[in-house]
Amino acid sequence: DLSLLKSKFRGSLLGALIGDCLGSSYENEEILTTGMKLILQRSFDKLEGPMFKAPVIQFTDDSAMTYSMAKSLIDTGELDIIDLAKRFVKSYYQEPNRGYGPLVVTVFQKLRGNKFMDILSPAKEQFNGQGSWGNGAAMRVAPITLFCYQNYDKLLDIVRKASQLTHTHKVGVDGAILQAVAVQQSLLLNPNEELNAINFIDDLIHKMNQIEIDDDGLGLSEPQPYKVQLSVMKSLILEEGEESHEEKVVQILGNSVSALYSVPTAIFCFLRAQKPITGIQTENPFRRAIQYAISLGGDADTIGSMTGAIAGAFYGEEKINPNLLQHCEASDEFRNLADQLFNAATA
Ligand code: F2R
Ligand code: MG
Ligand code: MG
Ligand code: MG
Numbered sequence: 001d002l003s004l005l006k007s008k009f010r011g012s013l014l015g016a017l018i019g020d021c022l023g024s025s026y027e028n029e030e031i032l033t034t035g036m037k038l039i040l041q042r043s044f045d046k047l048e049g050p051m052f053k054a055p056v057i058q059f060t061d062d063s064a065m066t067y068s069m070a071k072s073l074i075d076t077g078e079l080d081i082i083d084l085a086k087r088f089v090k091s092y093y094q095e096p097n098r099g100y101g102p103l104v105v106t107v108f109q110k111l112r113g114n115k116f117m118d119i120l121s122p123a124k125e126q127f128n129g130q131g132s133w134g135n136g137a138a139m140r141v142a143p144i145t146l147f148c149y150q151n152y153d154k155l156l157d158i159v160r161k162a163s164q165l166t167h168t169h170k171v172g173v174d175g176a177i178l179q180a181v182a183v184q185q186s187l188l189l190n191p192n193e194e195l196n197a198i199n200f201i202d203d204l205i206h207k208m209n210q211i212e213i214d215d216d217g218l219g220l221s222e223p224q225p226y227k228v229q230l231s232v233m234k235s236l237i238l239e240e241g242e243e244s245h246e247e248k249v250v251q252i253l254g255n256s257v258s259a260l261y262s263v264p265t266a267i268f269c270f271l272r273a274q275k276p277i278t279g280i281q282t283e284n285p286f287r288r289a290i291q292y293a294i295s296l297g298g299d300a301d302t303i304g305s306m307t308g309a310i311a312g313a314f315y316g317e318e319k320i321n322p323n324l325l326q327h328c329e330a331s332d333e334f335r336n337l338a339d340q341l342f343n344a345a346t347a
Contacts, residue, residue: 011319015308017308063330064092068088070338135306144158174211182270187313201271250265262303
């Protein structure tokens with residue numbers, strides 16, 4: 001059903017935007033207290049209500065880089081890594097105050113400095129040659145899934161290459177792969193059938209097992225940190241409803257700028273929000289997922305955005321309250337990008 005698929009494309013990019021915008025003022029907060037959760041609840045209620053006048057909520061680096069990612073794929077019709085690098089850099093210098101990571105900025109400076117003659121070294125040199133394990137490659141990955149949603153091998157290849165521009169640490173790259181694959185699984189599921197969270201996680205474990213397997217050719221078994229987190233996630237899903245569950249989620253899955261401690265968290269938020277959550281009053285599972293993600297605090301814009309991209313890809317635009325969307329900067333542009341990615345992917 002092409003009209004459902006189109007709605008899911010829109011849902012994913014708009015979900016990413018909404019999570020970023022609404023999460024941005026909570027970035028770096030501790031896990032929200034009961035009082036703060038009530039403020040978050042009221043804020044969502046107001047934004048969803050009709051005729052609520054408020055200044056438009058600005059997006060941050062997450063959406064700025066998602067925008068560049070989408071636009072580059074649309075305009076070049078492929079992954080053109082130099083074009084993508086130029087867009088990231090141009091967008092950063094046009095609006096440097098979007099809340100970028102303090103260290104990723106060094107990559108942009110070096111890329112501009114070498115006039116894009118050496119695209120890969122700046123990211124490799126980060127953190128004394130270790131590369132970044134931040135969630136910056138994962139937070140902008142949704143457009144890649146939409147661009148090649150039918151071709152898993154191509155998806156992995158493009159995600160790896162696009163990540164390498166800023167993130168070369170295996171944990172940073174594999175986090176982007178996990179997020180991309182989670183969006184893909186959501187996109188391909190029927191939102192009118194009940195989602196089986198355990199199957200969803202098992203499919204991810206199966207895929208991450210392949211991806212995290214020894215790839216240095218030495219035949220030694222590598223650590224498989226994402227596979228471990230996904231297994232833990234399964235037990236958290238099964239014990240839902242227990243006391244102090246959220247503290248445990250943050251303790252185990254994390255809420256930080258590290259890809260390892262934020263991408264699995266976003267997947268969990270989407271899955272957990274299929275069912276009611278104490279302290280979140282809404283019938284809408286899309287809103288519940290984003291509100292829950294933000295309530296965990298920490299890297300709230302990014303975890304909110306990644307949760308929104310996965311949830312939106314599952315539910316589609318129909319589940320997104322149009323009033324809420326109106327309060328987010330550039331929502332019409334993001335819908336437009338989704339439509340162009342849809343045209344490119346289904347041509
Ligand atoms: N940076 C932020 N938020 C804090 C600043 C907000 C701003 N001041 C404001 O209020 O306006 N948010 C954005 O950054 C995150 C994505 O980060 P990205 O792109 O991965 O950047 P980076 O610098 O590569 O990594 C992030 C931090 O992770 C630590 N780190 C990463 N790799 C490391 C390594 N190999 N060794 C040691 N530390 C490593 C560093 O602390 C990095 O700074 C998103 O949250 C986005 O919203
Ligand atoms: Mg941000
Ligand atoms: Mg990327
Ligand atoms: Mg963030």
